[in-house]
Amino acid sequence: MDIGDFGDFVIEVTGLRRSYGGTRRGSGAGGGAGKAARGAKGRAAYEAVRGVDFSVRRGELFALLGTNGAGKTSTVELLEGLAAPSGGRVRVLGHDPFTERSAVRPRIGVMLQEGGFPSDLTARETVRMWAGCTSGARSVEEALAMVGLDRRADVRVKQLSGGERRRLDLALALLGRPEVLFLDEPTTGLDTEARHETWELVRELRDGGTTVLLTTHYLEEAEELADRLAIMHKGRIATTGTVADVVASSPSQISFELPGGFHLGDLPPLAELGVRAHETAGRTVRLRTDELQRAATGLLVWARDKAVDLRGLDIRSASLEEAFLGIAKELGEK
Structure with a gap:
């Protein structure tokens, strides 16, 4: 053949x-x-x-x-x-x-x-x-x-x-x-x-x-x-x-430390930023989004307008590792 x-x-x-x-x-x-x-x-x-x-x-x-x-x-x-x-x-x-x-x-x-x-x-x-x-x-x-x-x-x-x-x-x-x-x-x-x-x-x-x-x-x-x-x-x-x-099946992530005197509710409405999920650990906030540029831009504009620094700011696209772990976790729970 x-x-x-x-x-x-x-x-x-x-x-x-x-x-x-x-x-x-x-x-x-x-x-x-x-x-x-x-x-x-x-x-x-x-x-x-x-x-x-x-x-x-x-x-x-x-x-x-x-x-x-x-x-x-x-x-x-x-x-x-x-x-x-x-x-x-x-x-x-x-x-x-x-x-x-x-x-x-x-x-x-x-x-x-x-x-x-x-x-x-x-x-x-x-x-x-x-x-x-x-x-x-x-x-x-x-x-x-x-x-x-x-x-x-x-x-x-x-x-x-x-x-x-x-x-x-x-x-x-x-x-x-x-x-x-x-x-x-x-x-x-x-x-x-x-x-x-x-x-x-x-x-x-x-x-x-x-x-x-x-x-x-x-x-x-x-x-x-x-x-x-x-x-x-x-x-x-x-x-x-x-x-x-x-990778597109896994959301991108933004994490940062809330500035002193601010609370999660002081941020712009997360839905308007394209954020689909969030979690907090002490003062650290983690946002998950399928629209990374939109969410990051909205967050940075808010920080500029409030004249505050977002310490520990980490903006990253999803990776294959995150997608793999997400799939493994989702299927492992079934």
């Missing part, structure tokens, strides 16, 4: 389910769409992925985020063809990655959360060994240089730092010049400089046409890299869209 045969989407997930404990693979609607699989003793299996839908375009970087136990890794393992889904459908490069593994595996790169390298091999020997199992592999030198390990090539794996081992993981994932790259927590253990270098490499790969699916606990990483993202919670997609779309 040519890459043009399956349109713009190189990853398509529809109604995806994954259960643990006496499960059998379903067949879409009839194989798990609404019923938990049951084990030999009739006990319901644990359903880690509960009807997930999303797609990833060619050349896009898609971030899959979620709280602990949300089902991210369980989902990604199905995309990588490491297991069969309990229900639903997944296609990577137009193929089922589990039943048509031979058509998918040579065209993807996988960086797992933790690699299992022979500790007595050097970084160079590890890459050379892996290259022997990889079609169209880059040279060992190129792979190591891409991740900044060229000067550590002759160091044994057991003597590499945790961050260096993560970079070695990435080098192996890139060996086969993958069309689709799966990165599961790629910068865990890296220092700030190495993390930013990895970000730049991932951007270059995406700009060169590689499709990237990323999982990460670093929300700043997703905010920096993702074209689109999805947030999972308890096996389901809670929200999806561009970073701007997701």
Whole structure:
């Protein structure tokens, strides 16, 4: 199958389910769409992925985020063809990655959360060994240089730092010049400089046409890299869209200390400032608004007219972290 045969989407997930404990693979609607699989003793299996839908375009970087136990890794393992889904459908490069593994595996790169390298091999020997199992592999030198390990090539794996081992993981994932790259927590253990270098490499790969699916606990990483993202919670997609779309669901915030002699009721009517919620802690006031410029302008004009200083003034747009925490809190209360 040519890459043009399956349109713009190189990853398509529809109604995806994954259960643990006496499960059998379903067949879409009839194989798990609404019923938990049951084990030999009739006990319901644990359903880690509960009807997930999303797609990833060619050349896009898609971030899959979620709280602990949300089902991210369980989902990604199905995309990588490491297991069969309990229900639903997944296609990577137009193929089922589990039943048509031979058509998918040579065209993807996988960086797992933790690699299992022979500790007595050097970084160079590890890459050379892996290259022997990889079609169209880059040279060992190129792979190591891409991740900044060229000067550590002759160091044994057991003597590499945790961050260096993560970079070695990435080098192996890139060996086969993958069309689709799966990165599961790629910068865990890296220092700030190495993390930013990895970000730049991932951007270059995406700009060169590689499709990237990323999982990460670093929300700043997703905010920096993702074209689109999805947030999972308890096996389901809670929200999806561009970073701007997701952030827009969370209000911006203004906080300040009330000037001496003034009370909350002395401020301009908050509704007229576009404030949708507020809270106080002692003399500190926090305003939440979807109209940051309007609210900030109204507040500053009021302070000018009253000839007062707003100490501790902090005006900030919503961030992905705030949106993520808000979604997690809202869903956690349900």
